[in-house]
Structures are given as structure tokens and as C-alpha cells.
Amino acid sequence: MGYKSDIEIAREADKKQIQEIGMKLGIESKDLLPYGHDKAKVSQEFINSVQGNKNGKLILVTAINPTPAGEGKTTTTVGLGDGLNRIGKKAAVCIREASLGPNFGMKGGAAGGGYAQVVPMEDMNLHFTGDFHAITSAHSLLSAMLDNHIYWGNECDIDIRRVQWKRVVDMNDRALRQVNVSLGGVANGFPREGGFDITVASEVMAILCLANNLKDLEKRLGDMIVAYRRDRSPVFCRDIKAEGAMTVLLKDAMQPNLVQTLENNPAFVHGGPFANIAHGCNSVIATTTALKIADFVVTEAGFGADLGAEKFMNIKCRKAGLSPDCVVLVATVRAMKMNGGVAKADLGAENVDAVNEGCANLGRHIGNLKSFGVPVVVAINHFVTDTDAEVRAVKDYVATQGSEAILSRHWELGSEGSADLATRVAEIAESGVSKFAPIYEDDMPLMGKIETIAKKIYHADDVIADTKVRDQLKLWEEQGYGNLPICMAKTQYSFSTDPSLRGAPTGHSVPIREVRLSAGAGFVVVVCGEIMTMPGLPRVPSAESIHLNDDGQIEGLF
Incomplete structure (x- = not known):
């Protein structure tokens, strides 16, 4: 049988007015700031008014390490949210906003898939409500004021x-990684070397996603370190007197965005730090607000559990006083086969041996998540090519790890397929049953925290850091930053x-290239290996096939 594309399904959606979606969570029209008919921001007044409410249950959706076969983490997050509503629970979904860079690069849009999507899809993947533009503008204001x-x-x-302080732009543009600024003579300032990161790597993005309110946002912005003096003492954003104007630019961006799933259930889409270079979770304010007005909140953390879930637990939960009640680990039979050595072109053929071979990656993630004291359920995101024997192999393996795997067919059937x-x-x-606790204490030395993550989560033998890195960490400890978590x-x-090392490798080392202090966001960034904070476009970027069709509809974005 032929299946409709994600965009075809999204265009057929029977969307409700956003005021109707808000009412499902007790948000009245006066507390919504509409952006068109199908999206709105939730007012700060409403958020303040529900702070006395009891918290609902928090469900984290994470995944195995991503493969080209696709895992479907957002699809599962949305499908589970719809499934909870189907079985009579009052549930909301909290996911991140999409960055323009990956949309036009390799990744494409990010709003779920099949019959488990959040709409309006095109808006969410492009300018949406302007949050990322506001973050780019606030960051750029500080850059301009500094020079x-x-x-x-x-x-x-x-x-x-x-x-x-680097500059930012919400695009993958390798040519901007290192630039010279203030060239052109006396009138243009003092020439120096600079560079660009992608907007989602900006500390302003991290702060927006961790701040509790506008006052907290302004304080954190002021705490950002923008430069050092000759005596190595830090110069803060507040020394440049930029935090007030930056907060003004971010005033609306701080308010969470409300949209809906294909089944007209509420979804908050707010904030979007990358998980491989930032902390990879949607905003604290969206999650905590949702917990005050829904009985269940389903949220996700970027990429595999070694990155997204680790940072969700050790950074977001620690900073926001959150505690997950259950973790759902997404896996696919196809990804197990790829981890077991099968080429992408051969994934359609049954191969139970390869499934068993590839389950090591899944097993390690289960063990890692359990080390945080949280119960883990594996969601097998169903593909039509999966055979009963392959699904059974995953279920049997997960049972040996002291957990359970449940087949979920939300992509094909929506909430009917995710009800189990x-x-x-x-x-x-x-x-x-959850007994959540981060895996390291605040007062552990910074290097000790890095080694704890490397050994407990990555299962590395050691961390390689030269004297310059170690001395920098010690200096930050002396300056009072030793209690910060690690990103x-x-x-x-x-x-x-x-x-290229798939599966569950051992015997490897974690080389640290550099460390960066995000004093405003409240964590220390540890850059490992070849990771880039400004991605480049691939040889054939998605942008080449994105266009408007004769009906004025967007093609190629998904």
C-alpha cells in the first residue's frame, strides 16, 4: 500500500482554532497572544497565576545514538502525547523549535512524522513566532555594544x-567560523579576530531555555562573560550595560508557544539549543508551565541518551528542580540492524542476527538511564518492513536488561497505535517508583564531573586534557564557578x-579540545573531538530542493 508523505498528512490536518486548544489546558483566550489562527504565545500573567498548582507527571523521551536509518524521537514524543490523551489522561507535549541551519542543510524539518506530528509544520520549521530571530538580534546587540x-x-x-563573545547567525555557514572584524581603518575600530556560531549554540539561547522568568533572564544575561582584561579578570555583559536592552528584545520570545498535534492535543514548542553543542532541551518555562496545567507532560531531549538525556538530567532537571517519572527510550529495528553492521540499502531484508548484534547500543543506554534512578521503557518505533521475529528479538533483549519494550505504531495509526x-x-x-538523582554532585571538581560523564555514560577509559585545559578549569573553580554542571x-x-564507532565501544578516550565558561547559562562547555559550534552545509544541501509550488505551497522542506 502507498503511504502519504508527512507534508501531505500535515496539509490534510483538521486544525482547531488555537483558543480551543488552550481551553483544553484551562488557558483562556485573554491569556493567549495569537500569531494567526493556529499558534499563540502563553502570557506571563497566566504562567504566574498557575505557580501554586500541583505538578503533573514528567515523561522524558530519548533515543539510541542516531543512525541514517532514523529513530523517530519527536514522532514518538508526539505519538505518546496523543496516546495519553486517547486513554483519558490530560497530557501536553513539549518539544524544541527547529533551527533554520539544519532545515536547509541535511536534517530537514522537525515536527514529528506520519500521523504523529505537530502542526503548523511549515511555520514551525521556518520563522514560527520569531523567537530565534529575537535571540539572534539580542546576541548581535551585545556584539555591537562590545565593539x-x-x-x-x-x-x-x-x-x-x-x-x-562571538557573533551568531541561524544558518550553517562554515565560511564564518573565523573572521576578522573592524577592518578598514580608524573609523571602524580596532581590528581583531572573531567568528560566528550558529544561533542555537548561543549562550543567549541556553539562558532563554533555562531562565524561570524575565527577571532571572536579565540577571543571567548580565552574568555572561564577554571578554577578559590583561590581568585575566572577566568582563561581564553587565559591564557593557547590554542586559536590559537584550531582555527587551527577548520579552516576547520568553513566552512559550502553543500549537497542536494532528489529533488537536496541546503542544508547547519553545526554545531549541542543539544537543551536541548545547544542552538540547526545550525551555524550562514551557516544561514547568505545562506541568502546572497538565497531568502528564511528554518532553524530549536531543539526539541519543548519551547527550540529550544526560544533559536533561544533569543540567535542566538540576537547574529547574525537575524530576522525570519515567523515561521512554526510542529504538527501531532498522537502527538495530545498522548498529549490527547492515548497510542502509539492505535494511528491508529480515536479519535477526544483525538485530541481536546491534542491541548492544540499546542496552548501554538502558543501563545509563537507570543509573539516574529512573524507570525505563523502550518504545520500538514501528516501520512497515519490521518482521515479527525482529521485533521479538528486540523485546527479548530488552527483557534481559531488566526493562521492557513495547511496539508503537503511532507513525501509521496515530494515538490508536501508541495506546499500549x-x-x-x-x-x-x-x-x-522513580528515584531520580543526577550522577554527580554540585561540589565535585569540574574535572571530576567531566571524568564521571566520560566513564559512567560514554564508558571511556580516560579523559585526555592538556595542562592549559586543566589550569583553566582550576582558575574557574577559584573564581567561584566550580559548582556548575558540565555540558x-x-x-x-x-x-x-x-x-564512526557504532554499537557500545569500550577502551576509548575522550580528548578535550577546549573548555568554555557559560557563566550566565550556568554550565561549563567541554568541546570534545572535532565537534563544530558552526556547522557547514553538506555537498547537496536540502535548500537546493526547497521551493514554492504552483499553488504557493512549500515543497522539499520535509
């Missing part, structure tokens, strides 16, 4: 060789820092 400060006499005595998964997840979440910037394709 302007140096131009007009440099009152803070900034060493222009030690300016830390939803029922089991709800049982576990309501049973109160690892690492490839998403492997437990190791080598993207």
Missing part, C-alpha cells in the same frame, strides 16, 4: 586579544568522540 565600547575608549580595559505504550508509561509514572559538546553518532 562599540572598545571603540569609544575601552573603559573596561578589555584585552581585545581575549574577546570571548501510553498505558504502560502512565502506570509506571503514577506508581512513583559536553560531542558527536551524536557514537558513545565515543569518533562518529
Whole structure:
């Protein structure tokens, strides 16, 4: 039988007015700031008014390491949200916004798939409600004010060789990784070396996603370190007096966006830090607001559990006082076969041996997640080519790991196909068995935290860091930053820092290239291997096939 494409399904959606979706969560029309008919921001006044409510149950959806076969984490997040509503629970979904860079690069859009999608799909993958533009503008304002400060006499005595603050743009553009700025003579300032990151790697993005309210946002922005003086003392954003104007630019962007699933259930889509170079979770304010007005909140963390879930637990939950009641680990038979050595072209053929071979990656993620004290359910995201024997092999393997795997057919059947998964997840979440705790304490030395992640989560033998990196970490500890959590910037394709090492590698080392202090966001970024904070476009970018058709509809984005 022929299956409709994601975009065909999305275009046929019977969308409700956003006010109707808001009412499902008790958000009245006066508390919604509509952007058209099908999306709106939730007002800060409403968010303030529900703070006394009891929290619902928090479900985290994560995945095995991504493969070219596709895992369907967002699809499963949406499908599970719809499934919970189907079985009579009041549930909301919380996911991230999409970055333009990957949309036009290799990844394509990010709103789920099949009959488990969030709509309006085109809007969400493009300008949406302008949040990313606001973040880019706020970041750029600080860049401009910093160079302007140096131009007009440099009152803070900034060493222009030690300016830390890069510029950003929400596009994959390798040509901008390293640039020279202020060229052209006296009128243009003092020439120095600079560079660009992608907007989703900006500390402003991380702060927006971790701040509790506008006051907290402004304080965190002020705490950002933008440069150092000759005596190596830090210069903060507040020294440049930029945090007030930046907060003004981010005022609306701080308010969570409400949209809907194909089955007209509420979905918050807000914030979008990358998981391989930032902390990979949607905003704290969206998640905490949803928990106050829904009985179940299903959220996701980017890429595999070694990155997204680790950061969700050790950074987001720690900072926001959150505690997941159940974790859903997404896997596919196809990805198991790829981890077992099968080429992408051969994935359609039954191969139970390869499934068994590839399950090592899944097993390691299960063990890692359990080390946080949380119960784990494996969701087998069903593909039509999966055979009963292959599905049975995954279920049997997961049972040996002290967990259980449930086949979910939400892509094909929507909530009807995810009802079994939803029922089991709800049982576990309501049973109160979760004993969540981060895997390291705040007061552990920074290097100790890095080694804990490398050994406990990546199963590496050691961490390779030269004296310069170790000295930098010690200096930050002396300056009072030793209690911050760690944000690892690492490839998403492997437990190791080598993207070609699939499965569950051991005997590897984690080389640290550099460390960066995100004093405003409240974590230390550890850059490992060849990871880039400004991606490039592939040889044939998705942008080449994106266009408007004769009916004025967008083609090629999905």
C-alpha cells in the first residue's frame, strides 16, 4: 500500500482554532497572544497565576545514538502525547523549535512524522513566532555594544586579544567560523579576530531555555562573560550595560508557544539549543508551565541518551528542580540492524542476527538511564518492513536488561497505535517508583564531573586534557564557578568522540579540545573531538530542493 508523505498528512490536518486548544489546558483566550489562527504565545500573567498548582507527571523521551536509518524521537514524543490523551489522561507535549541551519542543510524539518506530528509544520520549521530571530538580534546587540565600547575608549580595559563573545547567525555557514572584524581603518575600530556560531549554540539561547522568568533572564544575561582584561579578570555583559536592552528584545520570545498535534492535543514548542553543542532541551518555562496545567507532560531531549538525556538530567532537571517519572527510550529495528553492521540499502531484508548484534547500543543506554534512578521503557518505533521475529528479538533483549519494550505504531495509526505504550508509561509514572538523582554532585571538581560523564555514560577509559585545559578549569573553580554542571559538546553518532564507532565501544578516550565558561547559562562547555559550534552545509544541501509550488505551497522542506 502507498503511504502519504508527512507534508501531505500535515496539509490534510483538521486544525482547531488555537483558543480551543488552550481551553483544553484551562488557558483562556485573554491569556493567549495569537500569531494567526493556529499558534499563540502563553502570557506571563497566566504562567504566574498557575505557580501554586500541583505538578503533573514528567515523561522524558530519548533515543539510541542516531543512525541514517532514523529513530523517530519527536514522532514518538508526539505519538505518546496523543496516546495519553486517547486513554483519558490530560497530557501536553513539549518539544524544541527547529533551527533554520539544519532545515536547509541535511536534517530537514522537525515536527514529528506520519500521523504523529505537530502542526503548523511549515511555520514551525521556518520563522514560527520569531523567537530565534529575537535571540539572534539580542546576541548581535551585545556584539555591537562590545565593539562599540572598545571603540569609544575601552573603559573596561578589555584585552581585545581575549574577546570571548562571538557573533551568531541561524544558518550553517562554515565560511564564518573565523573572521576578522573592524577592518578598514580608524573609523571602524580596532581590528581583531572573531567568528560566528550558529544561533542555537548561543549562550543567549541556553539562558532563554533555562531562565524561570524575565527577571532571572536579565540577571543571567548580565552574568555572561564577554571578554577578559590583561590581568585575566572577566568582563561581564553587565559591564557593557547590554542586559536590559537584550531582555527587551527577548520579552516576547520568553513566552512559550502553543500549537497542536494532528489529533488537536496541546503542544508547547519553545526554545531549541542543539544537543551536541548545547544542552538540547526545550525551555524550562514551557516544561514547568505545562506541568502546572497538565497531568502528564511528554518532553524530549536531543539526539541519543548519551547527550540529550544526560544533559536533561544533569543540567535542566538540576537547574529547574525537575524530576522525570519515567523515561521512554526510542529504538527501531532498522537502527538495530545498522548498529549490527547492515548497510542502509539492505535494511528491508529480515536479519535477526544483525538485530541481536546491534542491541548492544540499546542496552548501554538502558543501563545509563537507570543509573539516574529512573524507570525505563523502550518504545520500538514501528516501520512497515519490521518482521515479527525482529521485533521479538528486540523485546527479548530488552527483557534481559531488566526493562521492557513495547511496539508503537503511532507513525501509521496515530494515538490508536501508541495506546499500549501510553498505558504502560502512565502506570509506571503514577506508581512513583522513580528515584531520580543526577550522577554527580554540585561540589565535585569540574574535572571530576567531566571524568564521571566520560566513564559512567560514554564508558571511556580516560579523559585526555592538556595542562592549559586543566589550569583553566582550576582558575574557574577559584573564581567561584566550580559548582556548575558540565555540558559536553560531542558527536551524536557514537558513545565515543569518533562518529564512526557504532554499537557500545569500550577502551576509548575522550580528548578535550577546549573548555568554555557559560557563566550566565550556568554550565561549563567541554568541546570534545572535532565537534563544530558552526556547522557547514553538506555537498547537496536540502535548500537546493526547497521551493514554492504552483499553488504557493512549500515543497522539499520535509
